[in-house]
Amino acid sequence: MKYFSNQVAAISILLAGFVFFSCSQVTEPRTEMVMGTVCTVNAYSDGTTKLYDELFARLHKIEDDFSVNISTSQVSVVNEASGQRAVPVSSDVLYVVRTALKYAELTGGAFDPTVGPLVKIWGINTDHARVPSQQEISAALALINWRDVVLSENDDGSGTIMLRRPGMSLDLGGIVKGYAADELTAILKARNVKRAIVDLGGNIYVFGTKKDGSLWKVGVKDPSAPEGNPALVLSLANSTVVTSGVYERFFIQNGVRYHHILDTKTGSPARTGLLSSTIVCESSIAADALSTSVFVLGEEKGMALLQEIEDGRAAGTKFAEVPGLHARVSAVFISEDGSVTASKSLEGVLQVNNGTPVFK
Protein backbone atom coordinates (compact mmCIF):
# COMPACT_ATOMS: atom_id res chain seq x y z
CA MET A 1 0.00 0.00 0.00
CA LYS A 2 2.80 2.30 0.97
CA TYR A 3 4.56 1.39 -2.26
CA PHE A 4 1.39 2.19 -4.22
CA SER A 5 0.87 5.58 -2.60
CA ASN A 6 4.52 6.44 -3.15
CA GLN A 7 4.13 5.53 -6.77
CA VAL A 8 1.01 7.67 -7.05
CA ALA A 9 2.83 10.51 -5.37
CA ALA A 10 5.76 10.11 -7.74
CA ILE A 11 3.47 10.07 -10.75
CA SER A 12 1.59 13.14 -9.52
CA ILE A 13 4.83 14.98 -8.96
CA LEU A 14 5.93 13.98 -12.43
CA LEU A 15 2.60 15.10 -13.89
CA ALA A 16 2.63 18.37 -11.97
CA GLY A 17 6.17 18.86 -13.17
CA PHE A 18 5.10 18.22 -16.73
CA VAL A 19 2.14 20.63 -16.54
CA PHE A 20 4.30 23.25 -14.90
CA PHE A 21 7.01 22.66 -17.47
CA SER A 22 4.65 22.85 -20.46
CA CYS A 23 3.02 26.08 -19.21
CA SER A 24 6.08 27.97 -18.20
CA GLN A 25 8.67 26.94 -20.74
CA VAL A 26 9.62 29.84 -22.95
CA THR A 27 8.84 29.05 -26.57
CA GLU A 28 9.43 30.62 -29.96
CA PRO A 29 7.29 33.65 -30.90
CA ARG A 30 3.99 32.65 -32.49
CA THR A 31 2.67 33.54 -35.94
CA GLU A 32 -0.79 32.72 -37.30
CA MET A 33 -3.03 33.94 -40.11
CA VAL A 34 -5.90 35.73 -38.39
CA MET A 35 -8.25 38.45 -39.70
CA GLY A 36 -6.88 37.86 -43.19
CA THR A 37 -3.37 38.85 -42.21
CA VAL A 38 -0.17 37.51 -40.70
CA CYS A 39 -0.18 38.07 -36.93
CA THR A 40 2.94 37.61 -34.81
CA VAL A 41 3.52 38.09 -31.11
CA ASN A 42 6.93 37.85 -29.49
CA ALA A 43 6.90 38.06 -25.69
CA TYR A 44 10.58 37.13 -25.37
CA SER A 45 11.44 35.64 -21.97
CA ASP A 46 7.78 35.71 -20.89
CA GLY A 47 6.57 33.94 -24.05
CA THR A 48 5.02 30.66 -22.89
CA THR A 49 2.61 28.37 -24.74
CA LYS A 50 -0.09 29.35 -22.24
CA LEU A 51 0.41 33.05 -22.90
CA TYR A 52 0.41 32.65 -26.69
CA ASP A 53 -2.68 30.41 -26.49
CA GLU A 54 -4.51 33.15 -24.58
CA LEU A 55 -3.40 35.91 -26.97
CA PHE A 56 -4.31 34.01 -30.13
CA ALA A 57 -7.63 32.80 -28.70
CA ARG A 58 -8.48 36.50 -28.20
CA LEU A 59 -7.53 37.26 -31.82
CA HIS A 60 -9.67 34.41 -33.16
CA LYS A 61 -12.60 35.57 -31.03
CA ILE A 62 -12.26 39.10 -32.42
CA GLU A 63 -12.20 37.71 -35.97
CA ASP A 64 -15.29 35.58 -35.24
CA ASP A 65 -17.17 38.62 -33.88
CA PHE A 66 -16.14 41.25 -36.45
CA SER A 67 -15.36 39.61 -39.78
CA VAL A 68 -17.71 40.43 -42.64
CA ASN A 69 -16.43 37.25 -44.32
CA ILE A 70 -17.95 35.09 -41.57
CA SER A 71 -21.73 35.01 -42.04
CA THR A 72 -22.39 34.26 -38.36
CA SER A 73 -20.23 37.12 -37.00
CA GLN A 74 -22.06 39.74 -34.97
CA VAL A 75 -21.20 42.38 -37.58
CA SER A 76 -22.56 40.19 -40.41
CA VAL A 77 -25.81 39.70 -38.50
CA VAL A 78 -26.11 43.49 -38.02
CA ASN A 79 -25.52 43.97 -41.79
CA GLU A 80 -28.02 41.24 -42.67
CA ALA A 81 -30.67 43.04 -40.58
CA SER A 82 -30.08 46.49 -42.13
CA GLY A 83 -33.27 48.48 -42.56
CA GLN A 84 -35.19 45.90 -40.53
CA ARG A 85 -34.24 45.59 -36.90
CA ALA A 86 -31.81 46.39 -34.10
CA VAL A 87 -29.46 43.46 -33.44
CA PRO A 88 -28.14 42.60 -29.95
CA VAL A 89 -24.33 42.80 -29.80
CA SER A 90 -21.61 42.22 -27.20
CA SER A 91 -19.90 45.05 -25.34
CA ASP A 92 -16.78 44.54 -27.52
CA VAL A 93 -18.65 45.05 -30.77
CA LEU A 94 -20.57 48.00 -29.38
CA TYR A 95 -17.31 49.60 -28.16
CA VAL A 96 -15.57 49.28 -31.52
CA VAL A 97 -18.57 50.53 -33.50
CA ARG A 98 -19.12 53.44 -31.11
CA THR A 99 -15.42 54.33 -31.38
CA ALA A 100 -15.55 54.09 -35.19
CA LEU A 101 -18.53 56.47 -35.22
CA LYS A 102 -16.62 58.94 -33.04
CA TYR A 103 -13.75 58.92 -35.54
CA ALA A 104 -16.26 59.35 -38.34
CA GLU A 105 -17.58 62.46 -36.61
CA LEU A 106 -14.08 63.73 -35.86
CA THR A 107 -12.98 63.34 -39.50
CA GLY A 108 -16.15 64.68 -41.09
CA GLY A 109 -16.84 61.21 -42.52
CA ALA A 110 -13.42 60.70 -44.15
CA PHE A 111 -13.34 57.64 -41.91
CA ASP A 112 -16.73 55.95 -42.20
CA PRO A 113 -17.44 52.43 -40.88
CA THR A 114 -20.54 52.21 -43.12
CA VAL A 115 -18.17 51.96 -46.13
CA GLY A 116 -19.26 48.28 -46.56
CA PRO A 117 -21.26 48.65 -49.84
CA LEU A 118 -18.29 50.39 -51.48
CA VAL A 119 -15.79 47.80 -50.24
CA LYS A 120 -18.08 45.11 -51.68
CA ILE A 121 -18.35 46.51 -55.22
CA TRP A 122 -14.60 47.14 -55.56
CA GLY A 123 -13.81 43.67 -54.19
CA ILE A 124 -10.20 44.66 -53.52
CA ASN A 125 -8.22 41.71 -52.17
CA THR A 126 -10.78 39.23 -53.48
CA ASP A 127 -10.69 37.18 -56.69
CA HIS A 128 -13.41 39.43 -58.18
CA ALA A 129 -11.67 42.82 -57.79
CA ARG A 130 -12.71 45.21 -60.57
CA VAL A 131 -13.49 48.84 -61.36
CA PRO A 132 -17.25 49.29 -60.80
CA SER A 133 -19.45 51.39 -63.09
CA GLN A 134 -20.30 54.96 -62.08
CA GLN A 135 -23.88 53.79 -61.52
CA GLU A 136 -22.77 51.11 -59.07
CA ILE A 137 -20.56 53.62 -57.28
CA SER A 138 -23.42 56.12 -56.94
CA ALA A 139 -25.75 53.41 -55.61
CA ALA A 140 -23.14 52.36 -53.01
CA LEU A 141 -22.40 55.96 -52.01
CA ALA A 142 -26.10 56.54 -51.33
CA LEU A 143 -25.92 53.82 -48.65
CA ILE A 144 -22.91 55.26 -46.83
CA ASN A 145 -23.57 57.51 -43.86
CA TRP A 146 -22.28 56.92 -40.36
CA ARG A 147 -25.17 59.03 -38.99
CA ASP A 148 -27.55 56.22 -39.98
CA VAL A 149 -26.09 53.83 -37.41
CA VAL A 150 -28.24 53.73 -34.27
CA LEU A 151 -26.76 52.37 -31.04
CA SER A 152 -28.36 51.51 -27.73
CA GLU A 153 -26.43 50.45 -24.63
CA ASN A 154 -27.35 48.26 -21.68
CA ASP A 155 -25.94 48.68 -18.17
CA ASP A 156 -23.38 45.91 -18.77
CA GLY A 157 -21.94 47.60 -21.89
CA SER A 158 -23.64 45.27 -24.38
CA GLY A 159 -26.42 46.71 -26.52
CA THR A 160 -27.93 46.82 -29.97
CA ILE A 161 -26.94 48.18 -33.38
CA MET A 162 -29.39 49.16 -36.08
CA LEU A 163 -28.49 50.23 -39.61
CA ARG A 164 -31.36 52.49 -40.64
CA ARG A 165 -31.56 51.73 -44.36
CA PRO A 166 -31.71 48.38 -46.18
CA GLY A 167 -28.47 47.57 -48.00
CA MET A 168 -26.26 49.47 -45.55
CA SER A 169 -23.32 47.53 -44.14
CA LEU A 170 -20.56 48.03 -41.61
CA ASP A 171 -16.95 47.27 -42.52
CA LEU A 172 -14.58 47.67 -39.58
CA GLY A 173 -11.43 46.68 -41.52
CA GLY A 174 -10.03 50.17 -40.94
CA ILE A 175 -10.11 49.95 -37.14
CA VAL A 176 -10.41 46.37 -35.87
CA LYS A 177 -6.72 45.45 -36.06
CA GLY A 178 -5.97 48.43 -33.84
CA TYR A 179 -8.62 47.29 -31.39
CA ALA A 180 -7.11 43.78 -31.46
CA ALA A 181 -3.61 45.14 -30.75
CA ASP A 182 -4.96 47.06 -27.74
CA GLU A 183 -6.71 43.92 -26.48
CA LEU A 184 -3.47 41.94 -26.73
CA THR A 185 -1.58 44.69 -24.94
CA ALA A 186 -4.13 44.55 -22.12
CA ILE A 187 -3.51 40.79 -21.77
CA LEU A 188 0.27 41.35 -21.77
CA LYS A 189 -0.16 43.89 -18.97
CA ALA A 190 -2.46 41.63 -16.96
CA ARG A 191 0.04 38.76 -17.23
CA ASN A 192 2.93 41.00 -16.10
CA VAL A 193 4.82 40.53 -19.35
CA LYS A 194 7.86 42.80 -19.36
CA ARG A 195 8.42 43.28 -23.06
CA ALA A 196 6.74 42.19 -26.27
CA ILE A 197 6.19 43.01 -29.90
CA VAL A 198 2.72 42.65 -31.38
CA ASP A 199 2.57 42.72 -35.18
CA LEU A 200 -0.88 42.30 -36.71
CA GLY A 201 -0.13 42.59 -40.41
CA GLY A 202 1.94 45.73 -39.98
CA ASN A 203 -0.19 47.13 -37.17
CA ILE A 204 2.60 47.22 -34.58
CA TYR A 205 2.67 47.61 -30.81
CA VAL A 206 5.98 47.73 -28.99
CA PHE A 207 5.36 46.89 -25.35
CA GLY A 208 7.95 47.91 -22.77
CA THR A 209 11.55 48.49 -23.83
CA LYS A 210 14.28 46.19 -25.10
CA LYS A 211 15.99 44.03 -22.47
CA ASP A 212 18.85 46.50 -22.06
CA GLY A 213 16.36 49.32 -21.54
CA SER A 214 16.89 50.81 -24.99
CA LEU A 215 14.15 51.68 -27.49
CA TRP A 216 12.73 49.33 -30.11
CA LYS A 217 13.41 50.16 -33.75
CA VAL A 218 10.17 49.95 -35.72
CA GLY A 219 10.48 49.89 -39.51
CA VAL A 220 7.85 51.26 -41.89
CA LYS A 221 7.83 49.77 -45.38
CA ASP A 222 8.95 51.65 -48.44
CA PRO A 223 5.70 51.89 -50.46
CA SER A 224 7.70 51.77 -53.71
CA ALA A 225 9.57 48.60 -52.65
CA PRO A 226 7.58 46.95 -49.83
CA GLU A 227 9.79 43.86 -49.75
CA GLY A 228 13.02 45.88 -49.53
CA ASN A 229 14.59 47.88 -46.72
CA PRO A 230 12.18 49.94 -44.61
CA ALA A 231 11.78 53.57 -45.68
CA LEU A 232 11.42 54.78 -42.09
CA VAL A 233 12.72 53.67 -38.72
CA LEU A 234 11.10 54.90 -35.49
CA SER A 235 12.77 54.48 -32.07
CA LEU A 236 10.03 53.87 -29.52
CA ALA A 237 8.82 52.17 -26.33
CA ASN A 238 5.22 51.48 -25.25
CA SER A 239 3.84 52.78 -28.53
CA THR A 240 1.89 51.72 -31.53
CA VAL A 241 2.82 52.33 -35.16
CA VAL A 242 0.06 51.86 -37.72
CA THR A 243 0.43 52.47 -41.44
CA SER A 244 -2.15 52.73 -44.20
CA GLY A 245 -0.68 52.49 -47.67
CA VAL A 246 -1.39 51.95 -51.35
CA TYR A 247 0.79 48.82 -51.38
CA GLU A 248 -1.10 46.71 -48.82
CA ARG A 249 -4.11 45.56 -50.84
CA PHE A 250 -4.61 46.62 -54.43
CA PHE A 251 -5.06 45.57 -58.05
CA ILE A 252 -3.78 47.10 -61.25
CA GLN A 253 -5.97 47.59 -64.33
CA ASN A 254 -4.79 49.33 -67.51
CA GLY A 255 -1.72 50.51 -65.64
CA VAL A 256 -3.74 52.19 -62.86
CA ARG A 257 -3.35 51.03 -59.26
CA TYR A 258 -6.61 50.69 -57.32
CA HIS A 259 -6.01 50.31 -53.59
CA HIS A 260 -8.29 49.53 -50.63
CA ILE A 261 -8.59 52.90 -48.86
CA LEU A 262 -11.74 54.41 -50.26
CA ASP A 263 -12.80 58.02 -50.45
CA THR A 264 -16.41 58.10 -49.27
CA LYS A 265 -16.98 61.32 -51.25
CA THR A 266 -15.85 60.05 -54.69
CA GLY A 267 -16.50 56.35 -54.11
CA SER A 268 -13.05 55.45 -55.49
CA PRO A 269 -9.65 54.75 -53.91
CA ALA A 270 -8.46 57.93 -52.18
CA ARG A 271 -6.03 59.97 -54.28
CA THR A 272 -4.34 62.66 -52.25
CA GLY A 273 -0.78 62.36 -53.48
CA LEU A 274 0.16 59.99 -50.65
CA LEU A 275 1.69 56.54 -50.82
CA SER A 276 1.35 55.93 -47.09
CA SER A 277 0.37 57.50 -43.81
CA THR A 278 1.70 56.31 -40.47
CA ILE A 279 0.34 57.16 -37.03
CA VAL A 280 2.37 56.86 -33.85
CA CYS A 281 0.66 57.03 -30.45
CA GLU A 282 -0.23 54.96 -27.36
CA SER A 283 -3.59 53.61 -28.51
CA SER A 284 -3.73 51.25 -31.45
CA ILE A 285 -7.46 51.70 -32.05
CA ALA A 286 -6.84 55.44 -32.42
CA ALA A 287 -3.79 54.86 -34.62
CA ASP A 288 -5.66 52.48 -36.92
CA ALA A 289 -8.70 54.74 -37.34
CA LEU A 290 -6.49 57.80 -37.82
CA SER A 291 -4.03 56.23 -40.27
CA THR A 292 -6.95 55.40 -42.56
CA SER A 293 -8.50 58.83 -41.91
CA VAL A 294 -5.44 60.93 -42.68
CA PHE A 295 -4.73 58.85 -45.77
CA VAL A 296 -8.17 59.85 -47.09
CA LEU A 297 -7.79 63.47 -45.94
CA GLY A 298 -4.31 63.91 -47.42
CA GLU A 299 -1.25 65.45 -45.82
CA GLU A 300 -2.46 68.99 -45.30
CA LYS A 301 -5.89 68.24 -43.88
CA GLY A 302 -4.48 65.24 -42.03
CA MET A 303 -1.87 67.39 -40.28
CA ALA A 304 -4.54 69.97 -39.49
CA LEU A 305 -6.69 67.27 -37.89
CA LEU A 306 -3.78 66.12 -35.73
CA GLN A 307 -3.13 69.71 -34.68
CA GLU A 308 -6.81 70.06 -33.76
CA ILE A 309 -6.57 66.86 -31.69
CA GLU A 310 -3.41 68.11 -29.98
CA ASP A 311 -4.96 71.53 -29.21
CA GLY A 312 -8.06 69.81 -27.83
CA ARG A 313 -5.93 67.49 -25.73
CA ALA A 314 -3.90 70.38 -24.36
CA ALA A 315 -7.12 72.22 -23.48
CA GLY A 316 -8.15 69.09 -21.58
CA THR A 317 -11.75 68.92 -22.71
CA LYS A 318 -12.28 68.43 -26.41
CA PHE A 319 -12.17 64.82 -27.65
CA ALA A 320 -11.88 63.53 -24.09
CA GLU A 321 -14.67 61.09 -24.92
CA VAL A 322 -12.90 59.69 -28.00
CA PRO A 323 -10.97 56.52 -27.07
CA GLY A 324 -7.21 56.76 -27.60
CA LEU A 325 -6.77 60.52 -27.72
CA HIS A 326 -5.50 60.93 -24.14
CA ALA A 327 -1.86 61.02 -25.28
CA ARG A 328 -0.04 62.70 -28.16
CA VAL A 329 -0.75 61.49 -31.69
CA SER A 330 1.98 61.91 -34.35
CA ALA A 331 2.10 61.16 -38.06
CA VAL A 332 4.49 60.48 -40.93
CA PHE A 333 3.43 60.87 -44.56
CA ILE A 334 5.25 59.44 -47.58
CA SER A 335 4.21 61.25 -50.76
CA GLU A 336 4.17 60.08 -54.37
CA ASP A 337 7.25 62.23 -55.07
CA GLY A 338 9.13 60.33 -52.34
CA SER A 339 9.18 63.22 -49.85
CA VAL A 340 8.57 62.51 -46.17
CA THR A 341 6.66 64.87 -43.87
CA ALA A 342 6.30 64.22 -40.15
CA SER A 343 4.96 65.74 -36.96
CA LYS A 344 7.47 67.85 -35.02
CA SER A 345 7.02 65.54 -32.04
CA LEU A 346 8.89 62.84 -34.01
CA GLU A 347 12.12 64.82 -34.26
CA GLY A 348 14.80 62.56 -32.77
CA VAL A 349 12.45 59.56 -33.06
CA LEU A 350 12.13 59.24 -36.83
CA GLN A 351 14.94 58.28 -39.15
CA VAL A 352 14.40 58.30 -42.91
CA ASN A 353 16.60 55.88 -44.84
CA ASN A 354 16.58 57.77 -48.11
CA GLY A 355 16.39 61.51 -47.68
CA THR A 356 15.52 64.01 -45.00
CA PRO A 357 12.09 64.42 -43.47
CA VAL A 358 10.34 67.78 -43.20
CA PHE A 359 8.96 68.25 -39.70
CA LYS A 360 5.78 70.29 -39.38
Ligand code: ADP
Ligand atom coordinates in the same frame (compact mmCIF):
# COMPACT_ATOMS: atom_id res chain seq x y z
P1 ADP B 1 -5.04 47.75 -43.54
O1 ADP B 1 -6.24 46.87 -43.50
O2 ADP B 1 -4.15 47.47 -44.68
O3 ADP B 1 -4.33 47.84 -42.25
P2 ADP B 1 -6.40 50.31 -43.13
O4 ADP B 1 -6.37 50.26 -41.69
O5 ADP B 1 -6.02 51.60 -43.75
O6 ADP B 1 -5.52 49.22 -43.85
O7 ADP B 1 -7.89 49.98 -43.52
C1 ADP B 1 -8.33 49.77 -44.81
C2 ADP B 1 -9.62 49.02 -44.69
O8 ADP B 1 -10.59 49.87 -44.06
C3 ADP B 1 -10.22 48.64 -46.02
O9 ADP B 1 -9.81 47.35 -46.40
C4 ADP B 1 -11.71 48.70 -45.72
O10 ADP B 1 -12.11 47.52 -45.06
C5 ADP B 1 -11.82 49.83 -44.73
N1 ADP B 1 -11.98 51.17 -45.34
C6 ADP B 1 -11.66 51.59 -46.60
N2 ADP B 1 -11.93 52.89 -46.75
C7 ADP B 1 -12.42 53.33 -45.57
C8 ADP B 1 -12.90 54.58 -45.09
N3 ADP B 1 -12.90 55.66 -45.87
N4 ADP B 1 -13.33 54.65 -43.83
C9 ADP B 1 -13.33 53.56 -43.02
N5 ADP B 1 -12.90 52.35 -43.39
C10 ADP B 1 -12.45 52.23 -44.65
Ligand code: MG
Ligand atom coordinates in the same frame (compact mmCIF):
# COMPACT_ATOMS: atom_id res chain seq x y z
MG1 MG C 1 -6.73 51.80 -40.31
